[in-house]
Amino acid sequence: MNRRSVIKCYITVSAGIFLLPSCLQEKRKPSIAIKHIDIGGDEEDMLAGLSEAIIPKTSTPGAADLSAHLFVLTMVDDCFDPDAQRNFMAGLHEFDELAKSRYGRSFVKCSSEHKTTLLKDIESRKAIPENAAAFYDSVKRLTIQSFTTSQYFLTKVHPYELVPSRFHGCFPVQQ
Amino acid sequence: MGNRSDNRIFDAIVIGSGMSGGWAAKELCEKGLKTLVLERGRDVKHIKDYPTTNMMPWEFKHRGEPPYEIRQANPSVSRCYAFREDAMHFFVKDNDHPYVQDKPFDWIRGYQVGGKSIMWARQTQRWSDFDFEGPLRDGFAVDWPIRYKDIAPWYSYVEKFAGISGNKDGLPNLPDGEFLPPMELTCVENYFREIVSKKYKDRHVIYGRCAHLTEPQEIHLHQGRGQCQKRNLCQRGCPFGGYYNTNSTTIPAAANTGNMTLRTFSVVHSVIYDDKKGKAAGVRVIDAITKETVDFFAKVIFVNAAALNTNLVLLNSVSARFPNGIGNDNGLLGKFVAFHNYRARMTASYHGFKEFTTDGRRPTSAYMPRFRNVFRQETDFLRGYAATIATGRSRLPAGASLVGEDLKNALCGDQPFGPWNIHSQMMGETIPKETNHVALDKDKKDEWGIPLLKISVGYDENEEKMIKDYFEQMTEMFTEAGFTDIKTSDSKQAPGLDIHEMGGVRMGRDPKTSLLNEWNQLHACKNVFVTDGACMTSTSTQNPSLTYMALTARAADYAVAQLKKSEL
Numbered sequence: 001m002n003r004r005s006v007i008k009c010y011i012t013v014s015a016g017i018f019l020l021p022s023c024l025q026e027k028r029k030p031s032i033a034i035k036h037i038d039i040g041g042d043e044e045d046m047l048a049g050l051s052e053a054i055i056p057k058t059s060t061p062g063a064a065d066l067s068a069h070l071f072v073l074t075m076v077d078d079c080f081d082p083d084a085q086r087n088f089m090a091g092l093h094e095f096d097e098l099a100k101s102r103y104g105r106s107f108v109k110c111s112s113e114h115k116t117t118l119l120k121d122i123e124s125r126k127a128i129p130e131n132a133a134a135f136y137d138s139v140k141r142l143t144i145q146s147f148t149t150s151q152y153f154l155t156k157v158h159p160y161e162l163v164p165s166r167f168h169g170c171f172p173v174q175q
Numbered sequence: 176m177g178n179r180s181d182n183r184i185f186d187a188i189v190i191g192s193g194m195s196g197g198w199a200a201k202e203l204c205e206k207g208l209k210t211l212v213l214e215r216g217r218d219v220k221h222i223k224d225y226p227t228t229n230m231m232p233w234e235f236k237h238r239g240e241p242p243y244e245i246r247q248a249n250p251s252v253s254r255c256y257a258f259r260e261d262a263m264h265f266f267v268k269d270n271d272h273p274y275v276q277d278k279p280f281d282w283i284r285g286y287q288v289g290g291k292s293i294m295w296a297r298q299t300q301r302w303s304d305f306d307f308e309g310p311l312r313d314g315f316a317v318d319w320p321i322r323y324k325d326i327a328p329w330y331s332y333v334e335k336f337a338g339i340s341g342n343k344d345g346l347p348n349l350p351d352g353e354f355l356p357p358m359e360l361t362c363v364e365n366y367f368r369e370i371v372s373k374k375y376k377d378r379h380v381i382y383g384r385c386a387h388l389t390e391p392q393e394i395h396l397h398q399g400r401g402q403c404q405k406r407n408l409c410q411r412g413c414p415f416g417g418y419y420n421t422n423s424t425t426i427p428a429a430a431n432t433g434n435m436t437l438r439t440f441s442v443v444h445s446v447i448y449d450d451k452k453g454k455a456a457g458v459r460v461i462d463a464i465t466k467e468t469v470d471f472f473a474k475v476i477f478v479n480a481a482a483l484n485t486n487l488v489l490l491n492s493v494s495a496r497f498p499n500g501i502g503n504d505n506g507l508l509g510k511f512v513a514f515h516n517y518r519a520r521m522t523a524s525y526h527g528f529k530e531f532t533t534d535g536r537r538p539t540s541a542y543m544p545r546f547r548n549v550f551r552q553e554t555d556f557l558r559g560y561a562a563t564i565a566t567g568r569s570r571l572p573a574g575a576s577l578v579g580e581d582l583k584n585a586l587c588g589d590q591p592f593g594p595w596n597i598h599s600q601m602m603g604e605t606i607p608k609e610t611n612h613v614a615l616d617k618d619k620k621d622e623w624g625i626p627l628l629k630i631s632v633g634y635d636e637n638e639e640k641m642i643k644d645y646f647e648q649m650t651e652m653f654t655e656a657g658f659t660d661i662k663t664s665d666s667k668q669a670p671g672l673d674i675h676e677m678g679g680v681r682m683g684r685d686p687k688t689s690l691l692n693e694w695n696q697l698h699a700c701k702n703v704f705v706t707d708g709a710c711m712t713s714t715s716t717q718n719p720s721l722t723y724m725a726l727t728a729r730a731a732d733y734a735v736a737q738l739k740k741s742e743l
Contacts, residue, residue, distance in 0.1 A: 164404070
């Protein structure tokens with residue numbers, strides 16, 4: 001609970017003790033300021049887990065090291081239209097339900113084998129609810145975007161040239 | 176600069192500091208006139224005021240994409256291809272400066288020193304007599320009062336100063352200019368060029384001439400500009416001065432003379448007409464911030480507020496002599512507005528040249544000058560279109576059905592290249608019509624008390640036929656070249672998004688049917704010159720900025736000569 005919700009609680013308490021439970025039930029806030037979508041810390045953790053499963057840490061940084069899920073959150077919150085945001089949130093919950101129905105636990109708590117199996121099934125569209133599949137596609141697209149436009153990727157993997165100083169129209173492909 | 180001195184009397188006033196206003200300022204100042212340059216927006220100093228110019232991709236919070244709230248509040252400007260996180264601060268937000276759309280019109284504006292010259296696409300093709308003689312030959316609009324020979328030396332004059340990269344192609348319908356070396360065409364563009372010239376004797380694929388310093392000359396180094404570094408991030412403003420914008424060239428040149436006073440945040444209300452003297456006396460300005468009204472006086476006035484805003488200023492300049500706007504004796508002010516039809520695009524693939532790709536970046540493309548109805552009328556529509564052709568290869572997207580380490584390896588490795596991609600866009604001439612017009616809204620005003628501009632501009636049957644022809648002809652040429660996966664698309668975009676709106680204050684020979692004479696003077700008020708897009712009698716297919724620059728330098732030269740003879 002952050003400072004603002006504590007203050008909100010005090011105000012509510014002074015207004016009437018019977019309102020107190022609604023404050024206590026308030027879900028954990030996401031780690032960055034979110035304006036438009038109703039998302040909590042648990043859901044953020046799920047996004048982080050999913051992004052990391054899509055691009056895992058190996059001997060090199062993965063999605064979590066680059067906070068790719070925060071980019072996903074930012075894009076959904078700032079750039080998606082309200083319909084797309086609703087579909088995204090609906091898909092997020094359907095996705096987690098899918099994990100629960102298959103493995104009896106939410107996605108973040110699944111083993112990495114189960115996570116991998118689930119994602120591969122989604123990739124091949126094996127009996128996957130529409131919203132969950134669309135949600136997964138959005139997260140994957142944005143995770144890839146975050147990864148491939150990160151400072152790490154554009155300096156260490158495929159360096160970006162701010163000042164190429166050249167253009168060749170017929171350049172041999174280097175294999 | 177930003178001068179708030181008491182002086183209200185100048186030799187000349189220039190309204191606007193963009194593509195053409197910058198040239199008016201430079202020419203008038205260099206010829207010794209004390210010149211007031213009025214800009215409604217803020218100052219943008221070369222390099223210093225390009226905040227995003229050296230930002231890396233990851234430094235943009237949304238990697239360039241404008242947030243939904245901004246897009247929703249500003250639907251028109253959000254449709255502009257360059258309205259992205261790296262350059263959106265140079266564009267006018269719809270919300271800040273509303274206008275009335277009688278018909279859908281995406282009005283793209285840049286209210287700052289430099290105007291839209293900061294974000295322009297830098298294509299600079301000359302007109303020829305096939306363009307200037309078009310209206311007369313084909314019986315639309317009115318005859319241009321000038322011909323190619325009148326403007327040719329002025330094209331050369333502005334090209335040398337601006338720095339134009341081009342190839343001498345020797346085409347009668349697209350005259351060569353004063354060129355710096357061209358950049359390269361790609362293998363596929365060169366191949367397509369050969370195929371096209373073999374099959375069609377009047378069709379040419381050439382290098383798109385553009386305002387880039389491929390090999391800066393003394394005149395450019397003197398401006399403090401250097402070689403184009405092929406960044407292709409031009410819309411942010413270039414720290415090298417590698418492309419032409421007003422901020423790095425004409426405005427500093429005007430300032431260096433000591434004759435320029437640049438007054439920013441100066442919204443022009445109207446041109447003041449002196450009934451006794453029978454000419455314009457000056458310009459009424461409303462301070463954008465204090466809202467205070469200030470009058471400035473001069474012997475000669477250049478109106479370069481950008482095409483539609485120039486119409487607005489003139490329409491709002493009412494007096495006993497000109498109750499319908501200054502110079503508007505024939506009621507045609509604001510009418511015969513035209514633009515370029517940019518709706519049609521094509522894409523295709525090519526599976527040849529597999530062993531080659533491109534390397535580095537290129538801030539221009541290949542170009543096909545107009546080939547329809549050039550030498551004679553040959554189709555069921557009037558005039559024609561030019562087309563851009565851009566080709567390149569990208570690596571196949573990694574990730575389709577991959578996930579986890581497999582996906583990561585694919586992203587980090589070198590994916591194989593896909594086939595060559597070919598993109599083309601049509602740039603069609605539209606026929607100016609009286610019904611395509613702008614006017615002052617009778618009720619709605621902006622926060623400075625100036626009537627909002629009401630825009631009523633639309634497409635017609637000629638444009639639909641031209642789109643169809645472009646699709647057919649390009650498909651035929653693409654097929655001939657063995658391109659595959661040929662696709663056509665019609666964006667149906669509203670006029671305006673081409674950012675080539677022109678006319679409303681057209682040039683002509685006869686005061687009964689035009690507003691301006693062959694020197695860009697109002698027929699009925701000779702010390703007012705209009706040399707931006709508003710003056711255009713017809714649009715042809717070339718990107719128009721180069722022609723505005725040349726017309727402006729020519730008109731300024733004439734204005735000063737007339738002043739010296741006490742004729743103004």
